[in-house]
Amino acid sequence: MLLVEAVMGMALLAGAVLARRRHYRVHARCQSAVVLLNLVVIGFRMAPSFYSQLAPKIPQSLGKSYYAIAAGHAALGVVAELAGLYVILAAGTNVLPKRLLLRNYRAWMRATLILWWVVLLLGVATYVRWYVHLYVVRPSILQ
Template identity: 50%
Template sequence: MVLSFFPTKGFLGTDATFGADLNLVVQLIMGTALIAGARLAKQKRYRAHGVCQTTVLLLNLLMIALVMGPSFHQQVKPALSKVLHKWYYEAATIHAVLGMTAELLGLYIVIVAGTNVLPGWLRFKDWTWWMRTELVLWMIVLLSGVGTYCAWYLAPFR
């Protein structure tokens, strides 16, 4: 974590930094919000659904910019050319690739669903399929993020 205005020590009693603990808690809350948001769509409350899922997507951009992006840049990238057999780097790399895919796919879905800026041939028709796929991918990313936290901060997994 590069942001110096955070306290350095985390609050979950592990070796994690404050930023990592905050990110973990925020990500778990956001995952729950996405599942609740999917239920809103099931109840045909599409406006509330759109607001809920878009808010999470944009808040996650902030978490990537403030916590996960800088961490990846500082801790993982320098080692990638040399090692890729230690769990520390593997977990974070798999997580970052899946995470970038989920975030970009989410932005694409929000642009198609919420605006008219894309031409017809770039717009999908089967909204349910795209949104379900995104939710499943997001949950996999969330799990791989928890896995990264374990690999980085919990002694038995290091």
């Protein structure tokens, strides 16, 4: 999943370049595909993991980096995914009433992209803290 998320993060950057080059239609398809695919990854992998491993430890274990990094990742991840879905609805469909449409698409898209990358890096940090740390730094725990 780390690899899938990394590829999706790069795809969003590539999609942003497409927009700069005024290929708006391909840009819209690319970014929408990533946001929707990510919803599947969250639903099947991250949310179950959140409820089984993280939720029971909140808030009492938030002082430990093991849980704090993952919890920060999950909280900002919800915001990033919702922001992505909102941009899709506002920019790509006609389902929202006029007063809910965006006035500054560009700023919203940029902010969402930056937040997304913060979440991605926190996801990498979660992975390192949960798995790499365990196998490389403290393998004795596993014996």
